[in-house]
Amino acid sequence: MEEAKYKYIGRSVPRIDALEKATGKIKYMSDLSLPNMLFGKILRAKYPHAKILRIDTSKAEALPGVVTVITHKDVPGLNGFGIVVPDMPVLCKDKVRYIGDAVAAVAAETETIAEKALSLIEVDYEPLPIVDDPEEAMKEDAPKIHEEGNIHLHTEIKRGDVEKAFKEADLIIEETFFTGRQDHTPLETEGGVAFVDEEGNLNVYVGSQYPQRDQLQLARCLNWNPKKIRVVSYPVGGAFGRKDELSIQPILALLAIKAKRAVKITLSREESMIAYWKRHPFKMHYKVAFKNDGTLLGVDAYLVEDKGAYSSLGGPVLNLAVEHACGPYRVDNVHVDGYAVFTNNGIAGAFRGFGAPQTAFAIETIMDIASRKLNIDPIDLRKKSALRKGDKTSIGNVLSTSVGTELVLDGIRESNIWKNREELRKISTKPWLKRGVGVALTYQGTGLGVGIPDYGGAILSMNEDGSFSVRVGTVDYGQGIGTSYAQIVAEAMNIPIEKVKVVLGDSFLTADSGPTSASRGVYTGGKAALIASEKMKKTLKEKVSKLFKTDEDNVEFGFGYVYDKVSGNKVTYEELAKNFKEEGKLPEEEGYFLVPTAEIKIENAFGLPHHIFAFSAHTAYVEVNTLTGEVSVLEGAEAVDGGIVVNRQGFEAQVEGGFVMGMGYGLTEHLAIENGIVKNPNFSTYIIPSIKDVPKRIETIPVINPEDTGPYKAKGIAETVMVATAPAITNAIYDATGARIFSIPATPSVVYFAIKEAESEENFD
Amino acid sequence: MKEIDYFFPKTLEEALQILNENKGSMRVIAGGTDLVVRLKQGQVKEDRLLDISRIDALKGIEDRGEKIYIGATTTHTEILEHPLIKTSVPILHDAIKSIASLQIRNIATIGGNVANASPAGDSIPALFVLNGFVFTKSIEEERKIPIEEFFLGPSKTSLKENEILVGIEITKMQDDEVGFFRKVGQRKGTAISVVNGAVRLKKDSKPNRFSKAFVSLGAVAPTVVRAKIVENALESEEIDSLDKIMYISGLVFREVSPISDVRGSLEYRRDVSINIIYEGLADLFLNGFRRS
C-alpha cells in the first residue's frame, strides 16, 4: 500500500484542536469580550421588497447609552459587497430587496439599549410587489428587483445533437424536480468583534473562510488601505460555505470605526436564518434519452436557480450545476440551459456541493428510473456510462487527472448494504413498514475552475525550540485541514506532529491561500505547505553541510534530526535552531502552488470546466412507514475517491458528517419563505437531523486513487460526501414503497402523499 | 427580553399568597421550557414570575391504590424513572418518553406540559385516556377538574389567575387493559407532534371485544380531543381483522378539525390522525391484544 511508507499520511491522526474544542477551552469569535466593548445590533428591512423613502435615526441617537447609529450615509467607500458582483448594500439606501436587508445599525453600551434603539429608528417605506417565483420573475413584465433585470445569469451549453438522441432513443424519461432552501446551520452564527488599535489598524475578528478576501472587500467598503485591515477569521464554529461571503463584517467595522471603541455583534439563530446565506433552491426539468442496453444517449436539462436578492456566488453556483447536470457520465448529446434569477426570497450563496447536490438529485433519480425501466442493475447502468480517464465530460473537456467513477462504484458494491440488499429489503417487522435500498453516484469539481486565480500559499518558519510553524490563510472550520497541514509538514520534515504549530486564517500573519471552499483546503494549502517544507529542507541541508563540512547530498533527515550519512554526525532541530539564531535569524520559507487548470475554456460559462474531480457513490438503507410517510435511515455507506487519504479519521468524519447533512437536505431541511417572509426561522420548525435520526452505521469505503498533482497525491472530498446522499435516500424510498420522490426535502408529508399517489396509480393500472 | 421580577417561594401557601396579591400581572414558571421561549419572543404580557419548582409539596409521585397522583412540578425524567409509571401506565410512559430531549425532560414538568395547553402537548392524550383529573389550588379553593374540561383552546385553560395547578391524577391500567401512545413529528429526536394520539382498551370476556374504549388525538383541533365515535365503534364491533380496524380508524375523520401550519398541512394531519390510530390498533391486534 502506498501509505504504508508514511508516518502520518494516511493514518488516523487525532485532530490537533480536539482537546480544546471538546473541553470548550477554545474561544470562537463570538466568545470574545474586550474591555469597554459596545454591542451592535442591525435594523433589518420591514418588507421583503420596498422603496425606502426616509430614514430618521435622531430618536435612537438621543437614547442614553447609544454611542453610534449608522446608515448608508456612513459608508465611506462602495456601499456594496459580493464576491463576484458587489451588489449587496452594506446598508440599504433607497431600496430593500429581502426581509433581512440591513437598513441601519446601532452600537450601544448594552444589548438591551441597542435593541431599544433599533425600535426608535424610523424608516418610511413604499412596499413594492413581491417577486417570489423565479419563473414569474423571468418574465418581461415582472417587477424588477435590480435595475438590470431579474435574470442574473444565463448559461447554456450545447454539445452534439440532443434532438437526434431523442429520435434514436429506446427510452425517454422526462421529469421535473425541486430542491429545497437549505441553511448551513453552523453551530456558530455570524458573530465577532471589531476595533481600531493604537497603531490605527482596524481589527476584525469574525470567523470566515477567506481572511484576505474579507480584507479586500472591507477595504472597498470602508475606503481604507487594506494593509491597515487585519481580519482574523479562525477559529470558526462551522461554515460549510456560508462564511465564504461577508455578512456582518462591514457593519461591525463601520460601527467600531465611528464609535472609536470595540464593538461586538452576535446574531441570534433567528436573525442568522432570516438574514444570511442559503443553498439555492432549483427547479429542474430533465429529458433524458437511453438505449435499451443502458447507453446514455442524450440529456436536455433546464435549470432555474432561485438566486434570492443578491448575487454573491450565485453565478458560479449555476455554472457548477450546469457542469454537473449530467452526472459523472459519458454523454455526447447535451443541452443544458440554466438561469439564475433574482427574487425576494432571502439570499443564497456558497454551500457545500455548490450546485451539484441539486442536479445530482435530478440525474440520479433519472438513473434509478432508467435502471428499473431497462431492467439493468443500477450499478451496472451507471458503470456503462461512467466517466473514465481520457473521456470527455458532458460539457466537453477531456479528463486528464485521476478519475474514480468506476472505483467508487466497485467500492459501493462491496458495502454491507449493497452486498446484502436482497435480504435487507425483505426484512419486515410490520406490514406497513417497508424497507428499501438506494444508490447514487456523483462527482465534484475541486478548486475554482478556469480563469479564476487559484493558488495555495503557506509560510513555514522554524521556531527557536526547533519546532515549526506553518501559516496558511485557509481556515479549519471543522473539516480538519489544520490537522492535515500539520501531518503534511510533519511527514515532509520528518518530525513529530507535536512539533508543528498551525496558524490559520489571519490576513496579517498567514499566506494568502485562496478561499477555504470548493474542496480545495487540503489540496491547495497542503500542497503549498509541502512545497514550503521542501524549500525548508533545502535550507537545512545547506546549513548542515556547512556545519559538518560535508556534501549536501550526504545530508539526510532522521526523525527529529538531520545527519551526515558519511560521518554519522547528527544535529537535532533544536540545536540547528540555536545555530541559526546565533548566526542571525531563523529560517522561513514560503510555498506557493498554482492549481492546474483545464486546457480549454467553455464559452459563455465562466469558471468552466473544472480540472480535478472527487468521486463518490452513496447508498442508503431505509425503512418507510407507509401510514405516516416517516422515513428512517437505518444504514448508510459511501465509497469515496479523494486520492490518497491524508487523515483516515478526518476522512471518516467527513463521510459521516456529509452523509448526515445530505440526509437533512433529502428529508427535512427547507427554509420556507412565503411572500418574502421566513416561516421557520428556528430549530423548532427548521428541522435538521437529530442524533436519533442518524443511522447507527455509516460505512466509509475509501478507494485508493492517487492524484498526482496533490500533496501526497491527495485531493479534496469535503463536498462530494454530501452530494449524492439525498438521491440515494429517495431512490431507497422508491425501492421500499414504489413512490417516486421528485421534490426534496422528502418530508413525511411529501413521502406520504407520494405513496398515496403511487397506490392510486397502481389501482388504476 | 424585558426585565422581570422573579419570586422563589418555598411553600405552597406562600406561593398562593404571592400569586393572589399579584393576580393578573404574574405568571407561574416551572421548568420554563415553554415559558422562556415565549418570553424571548415577547409573547408574555406579565412582568412577574412565580417560580414553583422548589416547592416540595408540588413534587413527587404517589401510589393511591387504583390511582396515581403526580405532583405538578415532577419532571418528565422523574416520571420516567418511577417504577410505577412504566408498569401501571405504560401509555403515559411512552408519551413522556417521546417529549423533547433528555436535557429538556430533566427540567420540564408535567404540570407545565398540561398548563401550557398546547394542542400538541404529548402527555395530554395519554392523560385523556387514563381518566385524568387536574387538581388546582388558590387561597380560596381547591378544585378537581376532569382533564377534558380543563382545556378551553390553544394556550387557554380553566385555571383562574390566582390558581396553581398542583397535581394530576390518573387511573392505573388493569391487567385486562391494553393501549398505546403514538406521535408523528418531523423527525425522531426532539420534535413537536404534528399529530399524536392515545388509546386504552378494556378487554371483554369475548375475544377481540372491548367493554371500554378511550381514544384521544392531539394537534388536530384547538385542544386535544376524545374521539367518541371511534370509541363507540370499538366498544360495539368485533375487532377481528385489519379491514375492520381500518374502517373504525376511518371514523377519526369525523372527530378532527385540523389546520395547516408550518409543521404540517390540514390534509396530512387528517389522514395521519386516522393512520396512527389504525397503526396502533393493528399493532395490538397482530399481537393478539396481549399486554407487551
Ligand SMILES: Cc1cc2nc3c(=O)[nH]c(=O)nc-3n(C[C@H](O)[C@H](O)[C@H](O)COP(=O)(O)OP(=O)(O)OC[C@H]3O[C@@H](n4cnc5c(N)ncnc54)[C@H](O)[C@@H]3O)c2cc1C
Ligand atoms: C426543544 C424543546 C422541545 C420540546 N419538545 C416537546 C415535545 O416533544 N412534546 C411536548 O409535549 N412538549 C415539548 N416541549 C415543550 C415543553 O418542554 C413541555 O411542554 C414541558 O412539559 C413544559 O413544562 P415546563 O415545566 O417547562 O413549563 P413552563 O415553561 O414552566 O410553563 C409552561 C406554561 O405552563 C404554566 N405553568 C407551568 N406550571 C404550572 C402550574 N403548576 N400551575 C399553573 N401554571 C403552570 C406556565 O405559566 C406557562 O404558561 C419542548 C420544548 C422545547 C424547548
